[in-house]
Amino acid sequence: MAAARLSPMKLTKYGHACVRLEKDGRVLVIDPGTFSDVAAALEGADAVLVTHEHADHLDTTRVLPALAADPDLVLYAPAPLAATLRDGAGDAATRILDAVPEAAFDLAGFSVRTYGGQHALIHAHIPVVHNIGYVIDEALYHPGDSFTVPHDVQVTTLLVPAHAPWSKSGEVIDFVIAVRPKKVYPIHDGLLNERGLALVDGHVGRFGGLYGASYERLESGVGREV
Known part of the structure; x- marks a missing residue:
């Protein structure tokens, strides 16, 4: 499928797996985790995408307060993680939404497509958690902790x-x-x-x-x- 974007994105890395995307005055952040500069990544953000629950991809001690402080900030995460986050999010719970595999939606001026479903296997004794990879504007792919190849799109x-x-x-x-x-x-x-x-x-x-x-x-x- 051919990519279609009205304008280019600015990609900025903020350590480890965290990136910030900016386009037309809107900001989308992916995986603001504990190894990253979360404060800088989230400054002025409109939305957050989280690939999975591990702390190096989601720093709840910083992201949940950011959600509470900004009534316009929205977060998508794999459904089991989103449910857990909603339990402790108070009034912000309605802005924590489920990211499910094989879906497409618009978010903060960006188009998003989701791929995968589970984290890569670390060891048989370590439970496999849900993982969602995100294709943004049919151009950029963040796979989280997986090697899932996106189909029907050439990033x-x-x-x-x-x-x-x-x-x-x-x-x-x-x-x-x-x-x-x-x-x-x-x-x-x-x-x-x-x-x-x-x-x-x-x-x-x-x-x-x-x-x-x-x-x-x-x-x-x-x-x-x-």
Whole structure:
């Protein structure tokens, strides 16, 4: 399916898996977690998308107060997580909504499509939680903690989980090859030191490049037009 956007988005990374998207004066934030600069990411935000319940993707101690303080702020999360959040959200509960797989909706001036349904397996002894990947404006894909490839859309920008307890470098490379984006920005890299970052950048950038993907690491607070 061809992408259709009236105007470009500005993408800014705020550490680990958190990104802020801006377009036409509206702001959408994805995965403001404990490894991220949540305050900066949420400043002036219209909406928040959460891929799953793990703390590095959702800092409830900061996000729930932000919801309480801004009566216009809306949050979408996988249904079991959304239900849990509503229990402690008071008057903000009506603005915490379920994100379900294979859905499409408009949010804060952006189009959103949802993919997947579950977190990648870490270990058989660790329960698998719900995970929703989000395609924004049919152009940018944030998969959360999964390697689910979106169907019926050719995204131009992929936010690739670069490192996690549930993955290995070969799977990261294969995910980039399967999605076939034009641009790749790594996320989910908060557990790596500079040596690890350089190793992952080298592998994913080199092999992704063979399939037409340009790879760039963004420092926290640095933005790009996508």
